[in-house]
Amino acid sequence: MAYSPPQRDEQAMRSFVENMARLLADWGFPRMAGRVVFTLMAADEQALTAAELAERLGVSPAGISGAIRYLVHLNMVAREPVPGSRRDRYRMVDDSWYEVTVAKMSLLKTISDAADQGVAAAGGENTPAGAKLAGMRDFYAWVQDNMPALLAQWAAHKSRLHHPPPA
Known part of the structure; x- marks a missing residue:
């Protein structure tokens, strides 16, 4: 029998992101910042653009900007320029x-x-x-x-x- 790697369950992952954001919001963490941080944590990619985050969360890129500023200020998320573009990518800070x-x-x-x-x-x-x-x-x-x-x-x-x- 051939090995088959576990399949990612996108619906379960979206539910996880929302549940974790809700938990953090119950502690006073901004809800959108929680959604963004757990979307980044749940991503297989090392970094995502604001547009990619917005698409995954079903919100406008403008809705992401305040959360990103907050997370960068906390030193949870790092901003990295995309070479040859005016866009930035965002990744979780190590540890x-x-x-x-x-x-x-x-x-x-x-x-x-x-x-x-x-x-x-x-x-x-x-x-x-x-x-x-x-x-x-x-x-x-x-x-x-x-x-x-x-x-x-x-x-x-x-x-x-x-x-x-x-x-």
């Missing part, structure tokens, strides 16, 4: 989820510091509002303190996944 997490780590400290100001404004940790804000401050301070070790563990894990030790 983009890691890069976004690293870039947003300073936000954790900012949130923790802001919550600490709220604790003081509420009259301290012994007030009901101060206790809730202190919990938020302490959580984000803990995440900030522990994130570098977690990211280092991920890097080591990723290295083992892609370069397993010899048997």
